[in-house]
Amino acid sequence: MNKRELILQATLELITENGFHATPMSMISKKAKVAAGTIYHHFENKEVLLEALYSESKEKMGKSMQAAELSGNSFEEDFKSIWTALFTFYANNRLRFQFLEQYAQSPFIQKETKEEQRKHYQPIINFLQQGIEYGHMSAIDVEVMTEMVHGTVVSAAKIFHSVGNLNKSTVSDLANFAWKAVKK
Amino acid sequence: MNKRELILQATLELITENGFHATPMSMISKKAKVAAGTIYHHFENKEVLLEALYSESKEKMGKSMQAAELSGNSFEEDFKSIWTALFTFYANNRLRFQFLEQYAQSPFIQKETKEEQRKHYQPIINFLQQGIEYGHMSAIDVEVMTEMVHGTVVSAAKIFHSVGNLNKSTVSDLANFAWKAVKK
Amino acid sequence: MNKRELILQATLELITENGFHATPMSMISKKAKVAAGTIYHHFENKEVLLEALYSESKEKMGKSMQAAELSGNSFEEDFKSIWTALFTFYANNRLRFQFLEQYAQSPFIQKETKEEQRKHYQPIINFLQQGIEYGHMSAIDVEVMTEMVHGTVVSAAKIFHSVGNLNKSTVSDLANFAWKAVKK
Amino acid sequence: MNKRELILQATLELITENGFHATPMSMISKKAKVAAGTIYHHFENKEVLLEALYSESKEKMGKSMQAAELSGNSFEEDFKSIWTALFTFYANNRLRFQFLEQYAQSPFIQKETKEEQRKHYQPIINFLQQGIEYGHMSAIDVEVMTEMVHGTVVSAAKIFHSVGNLNKSTVSDLANFAWKAVKK
DNA sequence: TATGAATGAGTATTCATTCAT
DNA sequence: CATGAATGAATACTCATTCAT
Structure with a gap:
């Protein structure tokens, strides 16, 4: 791992545990085994560091969904594949999940940064849009639908992390x- | 409003906007039109103030659900009444909703405080438990079920607040x- | 005990233990079982309270020496009687002793207050002056002599309080x- | 002078003048011409700073006594040499003297710190012990004797500093x- | 006299950021 | 690129004092 990645990883761990303001840069530099000044060679300031972590996390999350293998047998099956792919990402990446939960709506993240990261899950929105158009799903506004479905994954992941694990049948x-x- | 309430109200507004650590006590005292020291007559320290706000908010949330009028005509109708009651509370109380979302899982709130506030929504858990037992709902663990259902209300409220309003039919x-x- | 005395007593105990600045008025009011405002009916402010305690203590100290019974048999005997009287006062009044030690030279006590309290031990200075004049003692400046002799009592009292007690023969x-x- | 020493010197001057609690860290940083935060790079907190000053002062005091040249001609001569060496140190270092007087018994200084500094004057205790054993001095417990003798130096130094100077014959x-x- | 809630100036300490090496 | 000592503004909290009751 290069220094940039060491810093990002340390930040992820510390910020998830303590929160943004309760994580001094000195603590990050210590955990990353890097001098305080070094952080500033890679990130303009603390906020930029946070945004970089956010972008990186959203990207990983988007990729996890796009990696879902869609058989094309039925819409239901594909829907569940994507749902499970995201759930699995959230389950296997506790820190990233908690980080995204904490900062998704936070005022620390610039609006532009949020907008820019939309691209990573646009394919999923398209998938749901088709489901509605082809009559597989209720005719609810696709943005609303997306948020509601995402909410179910988030709740499931919260349960997973509070319990510690979840057997396959429960998932x-x-x-x-x-x-x-969502189905019609 | 007495000073204690003025302080709590100011804290709710500011903390939701800026976050806990980005809200200095001086800012709270200014907004509440109260001297800095006065806050400390009513709350031992900043954390205790936060916990008081949490307890107050959870109590209001619990009461909103218990105020739902249950016709007893059908389980579905009663389920939707409660769901809508909580949604309405979240919709009408944006700051409280956002505050609870931000601090529900935060490490700032003592475990004991969280435990104590369970009592406010225990009746709802009991209601869902019965729904499962009487075969109205899927046989999923009631704690899991509760979290999942709550997640749907939270997602709906987020949509409401990001859009600004929602017509009755969408709700x-x-x-x-x-x-x-949830239904069988 | 009236409230004034309760306040003085509480102040003596707390200030000796914690020091002047580490003893809040609120702590004094609590210990004296008196409202905060009540202190201000009896003492203009914190410094005046300290000075009152100083004056009271110096007076008690002076009286203890003047209460020494002088046989007149020999200067040595009378010298030792006075020495022992002061030592006994310091031994029996640990808090007053420590308080006087701490504040004798402190800048908290106004010069005038110190000057005024000289009267209480002027008789002792006179006694030593005579001892020098009559040739019982070394011909050292009487102010210097007084300070040196007082120093021996102070050291003895410190030893007494650090050990806890001292048998008669050691005294x-x-x-x-x-x-x-001092003797010639 | 490096920053650490500048801070210690400023602290000595200010604390002697005003007392510990009446000397804000900001005042120290100003006098030392150092940023407030810099103090905290060198001393964990205000109390540690005080303890460092105490240790440094006790060390200097111990060294001043050990620097006394002992002729070995007579016990009396050597005793007076040591007495005078300490007196001279106290006379030439008013601030250190007053600081040690104020904080020698203060609760601000940790017991361990005090114990640790004993080493600096242990040689003197040994010297007095021998004087007692060889019959040069009264058979008083050596700890008691040490405290009494030290008390005479302290009194003499107080006189010196209140008068401003003292001629050789008075010393x-x-x-x-x-x-x-002390003599037999 | 007595009370104690309210005040707000004052203090120790933290921490993002800079910059000489 | 990397370091870490130094900076100083910012913040939680304290406490002497006041004053309406």
Whole structure:
């Protein structure tokens, strides 16, 4: 890992644990085993560091969904594949999940940064849009639908992390919970 | 309003806007039109002030659900009544909603405080438990079910606040979204 | 005890333990079981309270020496009687002793207050002056002599309080220590 | 002078003048011509700064006594040499003297710090111990004896500083005062 | 006299950021 | 690129004092 990545990783761990303001730069530099000044060679200031972490996280999240293998057998099956892919990403990446939850709506992240990261999950919005158009899903506004479906994944991930793990059948139940909610 | 309430109200507004650490006590005292020292007559320190706000908010949230009028005609109708009652509370109390979202999982709130506030929504858990037992709902663990249902209300409220308002039929659609998800 | 005395007593105990600045008025009011404002009915402010305690203490100290019974048999005997009287006062009144030690030279006490309290031990200075004039003692400036002799009592009292007690023969040894030092 | 020493010197001057609690860190940083935060790079907090000053002062005091040249001609001569060496140190270092007087017994200084500094005057205790054993001095407990003798130096130094100076013959008289007190 | 809630100036300490090396 | 000592503005909290009751 190069220094930039060491800094980002340390920031992720510390900020998730303590929050943004309760994580001094000195603490990050210590954990990353890097001098305080070095952080400033890679990131203009603390806020920029946070935004970089946000962008990186959103990108990873988007990629995890796009990596879902879609059989094309049925819309239901593909929907559940994507739902499970995102859930799995959130389950396997606790810190990133918590970080995104904490900062998704936070005023620390610039609007432009948020907008820019939309691209990573635009394909998913398109997928849902088609589901509605082809009559597989309720005719709810696609932005609303997206938020509602994402909410079910988030809730499932929260449960996963509070319990510590979840057996396959429960995960399947929860994917089904989401599917029942959206299907026509 | 007495000084204690003025302080709590100012804290709610400022903390939701800026976050806990980015809200100096001096800013709170200014907004509440109270001397800095006065805050410390009513709250031992900043953390205690935050916890008081959390407790007050959870209590109001619990009461909003318990105020839902249950006709007893059908489980579905009652389920939607409660769902809508909570959604309405979240919709009408943006600051409280955002505050609870931000601090529900935050490490700033003591575990004991969280435990104590459970009592306010225990009746709802009981209601869902019965729904499962009487076969109205899927046989999912009731704690899991509660978290999932709550997640749908939270997502709906987020949509409401990002859009600014939501017409009655959409709200009804979203209550139905939740109902379809849970029903047998 | 009236409130004024309760306040003075509480102040003596707390200030000796914690020091002047580390003893808030609120702590004094609590210990004296009196409202904060009540202190200000009896003492203009914190400094005046300290000065009152100083004056009271110096007066008690002066009286303790003047209460020494002088047989008139020999200068040595009378010298030792006075020495022992002051030592006994310091030994029996630990808090007053420590308080006087701490504040005797402190800048908190106004010069005038110190001057005014001289009257209480002027008789002792006169006694030593006579001792020098009659040739019982070394011909050292009487102010210097007074300070040196007082120093021996202070050292003895410090030893007493650090050990917890001192048997009669040791006290007698120490009075003799002082006498040997001053005698011709 | 490096920053650490500048801070210690400023602290010595200010604390002696105003007392510990009446000397804000900001005042120290100003006098030392150093930023407020810089103090915290060298001393963990205000109390640690005080302890460092105490240790440094006790060390200097111990060294001043050990620098006394002992002729070995007579115990009396050596005793007076040491007495005079310490007196001279106290006379030439008013601030350190007053600082040590104020904080020697203060609760601000940790017991361990005090214990640790004993080493600096242990040689003197040994010297007095021998004087007692060889019959040069009264058979008083050596700890008691040390405190009493030290008390005479302290009194002499107080006189010196209140008057402003003292001629050689008076200093000699006072060394003799101490010697007469202790000799057999 | 007595009370104690309210005030707001004052203080120790932290921490993002800079810059000489 | 990397370092870490130095900076000084910012902040939580304290406490002497006041004053309406």
